[in-house]
Amino acid sequence: MAVVLTESGAFTIAAKDGLYVSAADAETVTGWALKPEGMCRDELCVPLASAARRGGAVDLAAFWRKLGNPVVSDRGGEVWVLGTGAESRADALAGLAAPDFSLPDLDGEMHTLSALRGKKVFLTTWASW
Amino acid sequence: MWQDLHESLKTENFTVLAVAEDSGGVEVARPWIEAASPSYPCLIDVDHRLAALYGMVNVPQGVWIDEEGRIVRPPETAGYTDHFRRMDPVTRALPPEAAAARAAVRAAYMDAVRDWVRTGRHALDPAVARAKLPEITPEKALADANFRLGIWLRRAGREEEAMEFLAEASRLHPDSWNFWRQAADKNETGLAAGPEFWERVSALGDRAYYPQPDLPGF
Incomplete structure (x- = not known):
């Protein structure tokens, strides 16, 4: 088992040989689904290297990198x-949203x-340390 | 620290939102929050997620967000100054003129926030705001991932291994005081302000620990 922080x-999921996980777990953790053309989300597909796909399992670390x-x-x-x-x-910051x-x-x-949309917000950090 | 500001603006369409960048979680933040007994929300950010999202490197930093959810002032030092560097190392006393100057800056910052809330002044044009955004580099993004893992390991009781990843986060993103001080040993008052902290501050030389915002009175 592996703990995956996103x-x-x-998420606690079954993994072997690093982070080879089932397609179902890969989708739960990342939102990307394994398809013949690669890992897909909405209209976008990213091809996977053949080594990153083993049986029904996906090398999630390789895909994420x-x-x-x-x-x-x-x-x-x-x-x-x-x-x-x-x-x-x-990119997320550049739009100023x-x-x-x-x-x-x-x-x-x-x-x-x-x-809090509709109010002005003064967002500020602090810490005990 | 922000209670007076929040109270003075409570009839305006405004709120303070304070976030503790504290991997120790609720239990370390609770005494501080209860002592301040704020009427604005005080949230706990164990993973320093906010700092990662906004590219924050120290506390306190402030971000001004307008009614449409737009950043009108990117992260900047929120009312603190470098006067602490003139503190007597033994007595921790500050020369009176430094203490006065520090108080004046804090008041000026609060006034600027009030001014913005009431009049919209000091909100930056989008192009200016964009130019002031912190630069997010691949090293910083990797530092965030290392920090996240280090904090997870620390909370799981794996302190020795945790320190490896926390140290790597600081190495990749040396300007983050958040990373360094969160990982550092605490002194007798619970602050990460031991000899190593002062050495790091000295090493800044002419660079500021708390860079000052471009606002009236600074």
Whole structure:
């Protein structure tokens, strides 16, 4: 089993030989579906190298890197981060639409930035350290 | 710290949204939030997700977002200054004139926020705002991924392995004080402000720890 951390959360899925996972798990974790032409989302398909496809399994790390995103794993290959590439981050900011997020307060209640649309927001960070 | 600002603008169409960049989570943030007892939302960001999304490198940084959800001032230092660098290393006292200057800057920043909320002033033109956006490099994106893994490992009790990834995050993105201080050893007051911190600050030389925004009074 492997833990995969993405922008949308943490997923525990079956994996072998690094991050070869079932097509179903790949789609759950990334939103991209395995098809004959490659990994597809909406109208877009990204071809997979033949080594990245084994039986019904997909090398999710190789696919994620091919998209231009960083991938990092722990020493044992059990915990993986599928990160977001610089280009995606920069593009999201360049339009000046404030990137949306949902985070919990002390009581665990989630708050979403976009729910404040219609108000001016002073978004600020702090830390205990 | 923002309660007075939020209160003074409570009849306006405005809110403060404060986010703790704190991998220790609710338990480390709780005493601070309860002491401040704010009437605005205070959120906890264990993974420093906000910093990754907005390219933030220190606290406190502020982003001004208008009614349409547009960034009108990208991340910038929110009312803090480098006067702390003149602190007496033993007594932690600040020379009185430095303390006064620091207070004046903080007040000027609060005034600028109030001015923006009431009049729209200080909102930047899109081209200017865009030019002030932090540059996101592949190294920084990789640093974010390393940091995320390091924090996950630390929370799983795998501190030694965690430190490898947290150190790699700092190596890839050395300008992030968030990364470095979150990983660093804490001093007796719970702050990552031990000798190594002061060495890093000294190494800045003429560069600012808290770069100042381009606003009136700065």
